[in-house]
Each structure stands twice: as C-alpha cells, then as structure tokens.
Amino acid sequence: MNERRVGRAPLAYENEAFVNSPDGRILRILSEYMEPIARFRREQIQDTVVFFGSARFQSRAAAKEKLAELETIGAQLPDHEFERCKKNALAAMDMARYYEDARRLAFLLSKWSIHIPARRRRFVVTTGGGPGIMEAANLGAQEAGAKTIGLNIALPFEQMPNPHISPSLNFEFHYFFMRKFWFAYLSKALVIFPGGFGTMDEFFEILTLAQTQKLAKKILVVVYGSEYWNRLFNFQTMVDAGTISAEDLELFKIVDSPEEGFEFLREGLTKYHLGPEPKHKGERVPEIPKTNP
Numbered sequence: 001m002n003e004r005r006v007g008r009a010p011l012a013y014e015n016e017a018f019v020n021s022p023d024g025r026i027l028r029i030l031s032e033y034m035e036p037i038a039r040f041r042r043e044q045i046q047d048t049v050v051f052f053g054s055a056r057f058q059s060r061a062a063a064k065e066k067l068a069e070l071e072t073i074g075a076q077l078p079d080h081e082f083e084r085c086k087k088n089a090l091a092a093m094d095m096a097r098y099y100e101d102a103r104r105l106a107f108l109l110s111k112w113s114i115h116i117p118a119r120r121r122r123f124v125v126t127t128g129g130g131p132g133i134m135e136a137a138n139l140g141a142q143e144a145g146a147k148t149i150g151l152n153i154a155l156p157f158e159q160m161p162n163p164h165i166s167p168s169l170n171f172e173f174h175y176f177f178m179r180k181f182w183f184a185y186l187s188k189a190l191v192i193f194p195g196g197f198g199t200m201d202e203f204f205e206i207l208t209l210a211q212t213q214k215l216a217k218k219i220l221v222v223v224y225g226s227e228y229w230n231r232l233f234n235f236q237t238m239v240d241a242g243t244i245s246a247e248d249l250e251l252f253k254i255v256d257s258p259e260e261g262f263e264f265l266r267e268g269l270t271k272y273h274l275g276p277e278p279k280h281k282g283e284r285v286p287e288i289p290k291t292n293p
Helices: 022-042 060-076 079-113 133-143 176-185 197-211 226-232 235-241 246-251 258-273
Strands: 048-052 124-127 149-153 170-173 187-192 220-224 253-255
Touching: 022 170, 022 176, 048 079, 048 133, 048 197, 060 079, 079 124, 079 133, 079 220, 079 258, 124 133, 149 176, 170 176, 176 187, 176 197, 187 197, 187 258, 197 220, 197 246, 220 258, 226 253, 235 246, 253 258
Parallel strands: 048 124, 048 187, 124 149, 149 170, 187 220, 220 253
Antiparallel strands: none
C-alpha cells in the first residue's frame, strides 16, 4: 500500500494568510511595537519633540507659484470659478507663514539639540510624516543637520512620506493607536500648529493625559499661533463653566514666533529633562525597552 507523502507545512509566522487574518491581528499589532523599538535603539534615539499641524499648508514659494499660475490661466475660467480659486490661493499664501514658522522652529530646536552632550540623540523632531506642517518640521530639522522622524499612516487615500525624513527613521503604520503610542511614548514636548480634526485629536488627547496625570513625565505643550487658536477656542469659557480648572490652562503655552517657541522649549527641556535629577514629581525617563539577543 502506497503512502502519500505530505509536504512540510509553512511556519506560522511565514503563513501570510494567517498573519493577515483576524487571528493574526495581535502579531501585526506587536510588530508595530517591536519593529520601531529596534530601529530607535539602532539609531540611538532617546526622546523626541513632536510637531502636529495641517497637512494642507504649503511653503511660501509653492503658494506664490500657484497664485501666479492662477493669474496666468484666470481668463480661461468662468468668473465665479476664478474668484473661488483666487480666494483659496490667497488663503494658502496667508497660511504659508505657518509652514515657514514650523520650518524655522524645527531648525532652531534641532540645531540646539544636536550639540547636547549625550550618549543618545535628544529631542529629535518627529512628525506624522506627511505634507504641510509635517513636511516643514522635517525639513527644518534636516537643514539643521539632525536626524528627523516620520510616523506615517496607511490611508485609503494616498499620503506619501515627505522627502525630508531620515530614511532610517521613516515609519509606516496600519493602526492609528500604535502610531499615537509612538507619538507620546518618547515625546518630551508637543508643538501644535494650526490644523484640522487630526490636529485637534492629537492636541486634546495629550492634554487629557497630562490633566489626568497619566504621563510619567513632564511634557511641554506649545500651541503656535494665537490668532488662529483664539478664534477657534475660548478656553476661558471652559474655566468659567467649571469643566476644567484654571490651573489646566497652564498645561500649554501659546506662542507667536519661532524664537518665542524655541526659548520656551529650550528652557523647559533643560529644566525638566537635562538636569541630573528629575524635576517633575513622579517623572521617569522612558527608555527604549531592551530585548535579549
């Protein structure tokens, strides 16, 4: 009687159908935790400063170019279409100041941080890896000669990583919550530029963690652009209504220039994170977890 020879089954971690199935979800989640750990350790990253803001803002040069293009083709457009496009182009020119300011602030911070005597890289500029304010911050850090991190997210509509991220620190995430974890875990400061829903989400999540003392470290929060934020929110209304405490307004600082933002960050990062002993009650410096070889 002939016996049928059975071939070897694939190893579980090489079984693509299993790894990509609902049963393999925990492996995919763990990979988005462990793979960044390996890279951060290899690149000697100790901590970060995270920049958030609109993905839609353009550089001043790009905004000027689009406005000039519109003026060239304007005669070919119906009047109402031309007026709509011109309004958008002028708004883009106005908002370009935030792109340039994010670039400048990231440059100043990175130029300072690369000269901090330390075994590992301190206060590395980190963004969501896309265009707009993210691109500006990565560009500013790159221009300062520093490493810079991009934590991109896979979306149904394409968001390509900007070209200014250090190639070895260019990440792509599937899970929003794992991406958010890496924004918060190594961060010693957060810089919030004008933005949309995603920026609001990230801003208020960090404020909530700080307010409820769920962060084991002092995290500085810089809110950039009083004109934008004061039109969008009246934080005093929350105090007056008793939904937050007056002290909660001290969880962040609103600034209006790259130099002002840099001085606040430099002083705070020095005070809380460069001294010989932690200066904030309950603080511990999060280390990249070590794994056995």
